[in-house]
Amino acid sequence: MxxxxxxxxxxxxxxxxxxxxxxxxxxxxxxxxxxxxxxxxxxxxxxxxxxxxxxxxxxxxxxxxxxxxxxxxxxxxxxxxxxxxxxxxxxxxxxxxxxxxxxxxxxxxxxxxxxxxxxxxxxxxxxxxxxxxxxxxxxxxxxxxxxxxxxxxxxxxxxxCKTNENLHEIKIDKESLCTTLFTGFSSIVHLTKPSMETFYCDIFRPKVPALLEGCISYWPSLELWKDTDYLQRVAGTRTVPIEIGSRYTEDDWAQKLVMFSDFLKNHVTQKNDKVGYLAQHQLFDQIPELKNDFFVPDYCSFSDKEESDDSPDINAWFGPQGTVSPLHYDPKNNLLCQVFGYKRIVLYSPDDSKNVYPYETRLLCNTARIDPYNPDFENYPNFQKATGYMCYLKPGDMLFIPPKWWHHVTGLSPSFSISFWWE
Incomplete structure (x- = not known):
C-alpha cells in the first residue's frame, strides 16, 4: 500500500x-x-x-x-x-x-x-x-x-474488495410527481436544443432565465450515475462533505464529513429522518474520474467580460427527495444541468430584490427571508408585489439562471445536478 x-x-x-x-x-x-x-x-x-x-x-x-x-x-x-x-x-x-x-x-x-x-x-x-x-x-x-x-x-x-454494500437502487416514482404550475406563478422560456446564436441573442445577452431541453442527452452520466454499483466503485471509499438538515437558514442545519458509500446508503437509497445533501461541492476536482461522464456545455463559452479564458466553476448537487435550497441568488451565470431525478425551481427577477427581503447579515446577504410556498405577508407585505416564475427540471434538462436572479430549488425525488458558474 x-x-x-x-x-x-x-x-x-x-x-x-x-x-x-x-x-x-x-x-x-x-x-x-x-x-x-x-x-x-x-x-x-x-x-x-x-x-x-x-x-x-x-x-x-x-x-x-x-x-x-x-x-x-x-x-x-x-x-x-x-x-x-x-x-x-x-x-x-x-x-x-x-x-x-x-x-x-x-x-x-x-x-x-x-x-x-x-x-x-x-x-x-x-x-x-x-x-x-x-x-x-x-x-x-x-x-x-x-x-x-x-x-x-x-x-x-x-x-x-469483492464485497459490496448491498445498496438499493435509486428509485424514482415519476408517475406521482406534480409538474403543473402553482397558482400565481408564470412559466419561463422553454427551448429545445437552441443554437449558439439563439442562446446568445435571445437568452444570454438579455439575461433571460430559460429551460433548455435535449442539450445534454449524450452525457454518459445520465445512465451511469443512476447505477449505485458504478457510483460505489468510483467513489464509495471517498470522504465528502454533506449538509444535514432541512435548509441552511434553519437551526437544525449542520455540516458533516462522511464516506460517499455511507451517504448513498443512509440518505439516498433509503429514507432518513434527517435530509442529507451533498450540495455545492467541487466533487469533480476531488474525484476527476467522474469528469469523464459529462462535458462543459458550449453555452459556457459566452462571457460578459471582453476577454475571459476562465473555466466555469463546476459543483455537484446530490441528494434525496426533500432537499431545499432557500431563495437566494448567485453573482455569476449559472447553467443547472439535471443528470437524474426531478426538481422544482421558483425564480424572481433582480428587480424584485427589495420585495423578497434579503437577510441583512453579510453572510446571508444573497439569501431571502421569504419562503415562496408559505409567504408571511404580515411581516413581509411587499412580497405581494413580486412576480414569481416556476419550472420543473427533468433528466437531460438544463436551466439557465442569469446573475442576481433569485431562485428556490426543491428536490422532488432523489436527484443529481451539476451547476456551471461563469462570468
Missing part, C-alpha cells in the same frame, strides 16, 4: 514544497520524517516487504505520533477564525502531513493480516488523503498529487 503511494510521489518536488511552503514551527519536524521516508524508499526501491523489521516499525510509529501532533496544530489554525483568513502555508502543510501520514499508515499494513483488517486500514488511508484534499491546498510543485493518490488507492480497494 505504501509502495503504491511512493511510486506516485516526485520526492524532489515534495521536498521543495515542504521547505518553501511549511510554517517554520513545523518544518523541522516534517523534514526529519521526509528524510527518513525518502531514505527508506531509496533502499527498498523494488518492493516493500510485507513484514517490516522491528526497527522499521519503531520509527514509523514515532513518526506517526509526530505527524498527528502536527495535524492537531494545523487543525487549531484552520478553526481559529474565518476560513479565508487561514494562512495558506498551514493548508499546504495539512496536505503534506496527509501524504506523510498515509505513507506511514501504509507501512504498518501487513498483507498477511486478516482481509477485513487490511480493507479497514486502506479505507483509513483514503480518508486521510481526502481530508488533505478538502482541508488542505494543492501543493505548488505537485498540485494533483493528493487526487492521484486517492484515485490509485480507491482503484486498489475496488480490486481487492
Amino acid at each position: 505504501a509502495h503504491i503511494i511512493s511510486k506516485i510521489i516526485r520526492w524532489n518536488h515534495l521536498h521543495e514544497d515542504l521547505n518553501e511552503q511549511s510554517p517554520d514551527e513545523l518544518k523541522l519536524h516534517l523534514n526529519k520524517i521526509f528524510l527518513r521516508l525518502n531514505k527508506f524508499y531509496e533502499n527498498n526501491a523494488e518492493e516493500i516487504p510485507a513484514k517490516k523489521s522491528k526497527s522499521t516499525l519503531e520509527w514509523v510509529d514515532n513518526d506517526l505520533l509526530t505527524v498527528e501532533a502536527c495535524l492537531d496544530r494545523i487543525w487549531e489554525m484552520l478553526n481559529s477564525g474565518y476560513w479565508k483568513d487561514v494562512p495558506v502555508n498551514y493548508r499546504y502543510c495539512y496536505s503534506l502531513c496527509s501524504v506523510f501520514k498515509s505513507i506511514l499508515l501504509g507501512l504498518t499494513i501487513n498483507t498477511e493480516n486478516d482481509h477485513a483488517l487490511t480493507v479497514g486500514q486502506i479505507k483509513e488511508i483514503i480518508q486521510q488523503i481526502d481530508k488533505g484534499i478538502l482541508l488542505g491546498a494543492p501543493l505548488p510543485k505537485s498540485p494533483n498529487l493528493l487526487t492521484q493518490i486517492a484515485s490509485e488507492l480507491n482503484q486498489h480497494y475496488s480490486d481487492i
